[in-house]
Amino acid sequence: MISALTIENLSKSYGNGFQALKGISLEVKQGDFFALLGPNGAGKSTTIGIICSLVSKSGGRVAVHGVDIDEDFPAAKKFIGIVPQEFNFNQFEKVRDIVVNQAGYYGLPAQQAAERADKYLKELGLWDKREVASRMLSGGMKRRLMIARALVHEPKLLILDEPTAGVDIEMRRSMWDFLRKINAEGTTIILTTHYLEEAEALCRNIAIINHGQIVEHSSVRDLLRRLHREVFILDCAGMLPESVAVDGFVTRVIDEHSLEVEVEKGQHINDVFAQLDRAGIQVTSMRNRANRLEEMFVNLVEGAA
Amino acid sequence: MTPHEQFVAFMTILRKEIKRYTRIWTQTLLPSAITMSLYFVIFGSLIGSRIGDMGGFTYMQFVVPGLIMMAIVTNSYSNVVSSFFGSKFNHSVEELLVSPTPNYVILMGYVLGGVSRGLLVAIIVTIVSLFFTQLHIHNIFVVVAIVLMTSTLFALAGFINAVYANSFDDISIVPTFVLTPLIYLGGVFYSMNLLPAFWAAVSKLNPLVYVVNAFRYGVLGVSDVSLPFAFGMITLFTVAAFAFSMHLLNSGKRLRQ
Numbered sequence: 001m002i003s004a005l006t007i008e009n010l011s012k013s014y015g016n017g018f019q020a021l022k023g024i025s026l027e028v029k030q031g032d033f034f035a036l037l038g039p040n041g042a043g044k045s046t047t048i049g050i051i052c053s054l055v056s057k058s059g060g061r062v063a064v065h066g067v068d069i070d071e072d073f074p075a076a077k078k079f080i081g082i083v084p085q086e087f088n089f090n091q092f093e094k095v096r097d098i099v100v101n102q103a104g105y106y107g108l109p110a111q112q113a114a115e116r117a118d119k120y121l122k123e124l125g126l127w128d129k130r131e132v133a134s135r136m137l138s139g140g141m142k143r144r145l146m147i148a149r150a151l152v153h154e155p156k157l158l159i160l161d162e163p164t165a166g167v168d169i170e171m172r173r174s175m176w177d178f179l180r181k182i183n184a185e186g187t188t189i190i191l192t193t194h195y196l197e198e199a200e201a202l203c204r205n206i207a208i209i210n211h212g213q214i215v216e217h218s219s220v221r222d223l224l225r226r227l228h229r230e231v232f233i234l235d236c237a238g239m240l241p242e243s244v245a246v247d248g249f250v251t252r253v254i255d256e257h258s259l260e261v262e263v264e265k266g267q268h269i270n271d272v273f274a275q276l277d278r279a280g281i282q283v284t285s286m287r288n289r290a291n292r293l294e295e296m297f298v299n300l301v302e303g304a305a
Numbered sequence: 306m307t308p309h310e311q312f313v314a315f316m317t318i319l320r321k322e323i324k325r326y327t328r329i330w331t332q333t334l335l336p337s338a339i340t341m342s343l344y345f346v347i348f349g350s351l352i353g354s355r356i357g358d359m360g361g362f363t364y365m366q367f368v369v370p371g372l373i374m375m376a377i378v379t380n381s382y383s384n385v386v387s388s389f390f391g392s393k394f395n396h397s398v399e400e401l402l403v404s405p406t407p408n409y410v411i412l413m414g415y416v417l418g419g420v421s422r423g424l425l426v427a428i429i430v431t432i433v434s435l436f437f438t439q440l441h442i443h444n445i446f447v448v449v450a451i452v453l454m455t456s457t458l459f460a461l462a463g464f465i466n467a468v469y470a471n472s473f474d475d476i477s478i479v480p481t482f483v484l485t486p487l488i489y490l491g492g493v494f495y496s497m498n499l500l501p502a503f504w505a506a507v508s509k510l511n512p513l514v515y516v517v518n519a520f521r522y523g524v525l526g527v528s529d530v531s532l533p534f535a536f537g538m539i540t541l542f543t544v545a546a547f548a549f550s551m552h553l554l555n556s557g558k559r560l561r562q
């Protein structure tokens with residue numbers, strides 16, 4: 001099956017010479033719910049800007065549903081609905097006009113544009129506000145207006161740049177539910193976020209971006225497993241055999257005195273000691289091996305703070 | 306996009322533009338009606354009656370076509386410059402840039418928006434002028450053609466200004482320091498025959514000279530420059546402005562990062 005989004009070796013240097021993307025590659029499958037996670041300034045918005053033509057790339061390749069943006073950008077654009085990080089509608093225009101006009105820019109005839117606009121304004125709880133100038137909306141409503149606007153041409157791929165920034169908890173929940181619903185109906189979704197919890201709650205796959213580079217690209221479940229796995233190094237008295245089996249745990253003999261054990265979340269380290277004890281192996285001391293992923297997260301969070 | 310989809314996108318932009326300037330009509334339509342009335346009263350009636358004939362017509366008759374043209378030029382220009390710069394400023398231009406609407410459709414939508422305002426104001430000013438003088442149209446085809454071409458040319462110029470502008474100051478500098486002098490020196494108020502040879506030659510570089518004189522020919526049947534030459538020059542300026550606007554859009558200069 002064709003991927004919803006393929007990015008190969010994408011790079012971007014801004015006019016001032018700053019290199020915001022250093023050759024990133026990404027693959028998002030059709031129907032996926034994908035998170036692009038990273039701290040401030042990582043390059044998330046730059047990546048999204050390139051996909052939807054607001055930023056010109058310096059190198060690399062982008063294809064949306066198999067359509068290369070260098071070959072047929074208009075065709076690629078039809079597949080995409082974009083919810084940007086910053087509000088980018090005319091604050092003096094009425095809510096409904098904004099959505100109807102956007103439909104027009106995609107070539108939807110007036111009748112259909114009106115029907116679609118009404119449908120999404122209702123679904124996003126903006127029906128009562130349809131005749132109001134958009135500047136009168138609250139921040140959360142403005143964000144939902146941008147979601148309605150992005151969906152009006154019924155794109156196959158919806159891209160949201162920090163959709164829940166500045167949205168209260170209740171509204172965030174209902175926005176999550178809405179996104180889950182349209183994903184279940186077949187729309188591929190990519191969202192950027194600063195929070196692993198948000199990715200955890202919504203997404204199946206994830207890429208982590210930092211300083212313009214992809215540092216992780218896997219399923220959320222796999223990432224969480226690796227994130228919460230602890231690796232201990234046990235120093236043992238006496239010579240260790242070539243391999244030591246501990247039921248339920250992954251182990252590695254590093255040298256004749258040291259044994260490495262992986263402990264997943266929910267497992268008990270007592271089990272390890274009990275089994276080693278039965279095998280006649282004495283543990284003299286133990287230390288924690290650094291978890292690369294966890295360290296990275298600590299750095300990302302500190303870096304963002 | 307199919308041609309029909311492109312037409313839908315074009316109509317969407319045009320309708321939005323018309324809605325914009327009619328909603329704020331006190332800022333867009335009313336000022337021209339008022340300033341032009343003042344021009345008619347002061348230059349046409351009060352001072353004009355002392356000037357005597359100009360080019361074989363009363364001064365009032367002579368100046369009315371120029372003033373109508375002036376309204377068309379300023380309104381088509383300022384509509385596009387403020388609307389397009391505004392959409393750049395509030396980023397709503399991104400709504401169009403992310404859509405599959407081709408660049409020439411975007412340009413035509415904004416330009417036709419400016420043209421429509423130019424026409425509307427022209428009609429308003431013409432109606433106002435009827436309170437001061439009688440208008441006989443010498444050649445309706447020339448009048449219509451010149452009005453359309455002129456408003457297109459200056460709508461394009463407004464677009465170029467908007468693309469380059471970084472602030473609201475930038476969109477008033479050009480009208481103040483370039484457009485207004487060109488209008489005043491373009492023969493709205495005087496016949497080119499009054500100018501010394503040198504300044505008459507310099508004036509040949511001013512597109513307003515062709516616009517005003519061709520229009521005056523359409524209304525009064527007199528012109529300081531030859532009509533085909535005037536049409537040729539206006540076409541040349543328009544094609545150049547269109548090509549340059551398309552270049553700006555296609556290169557994404559100042560619109561995309």
Ligand SMILES: Nc1ncnc2c1ncn2[C@@H]1O[C@H](COP(=O)(O)OP(=O)(O)OP(=O)(O)O)[C@@H](O)[C@H]1O
Nearest residue numbers: 014016018020039040041042043044045046047562
């Ligand atoms: N127009 C620009 N000119 C120069 N540098 C820019 C420009 N836009 C962004 N940058 C820089 O590029 C880097 C990536 O910015 P980007 O907006 O993509 O980050 P982000 O991951 O979206 O961050 P955030 O989470 O804060 O939105 C930042 O260092 C930023 O300062």
Ligand SMILES: [Mg+2]
Nearest residue numbers: 044045085161
């Ligand atoms: Mg961002």
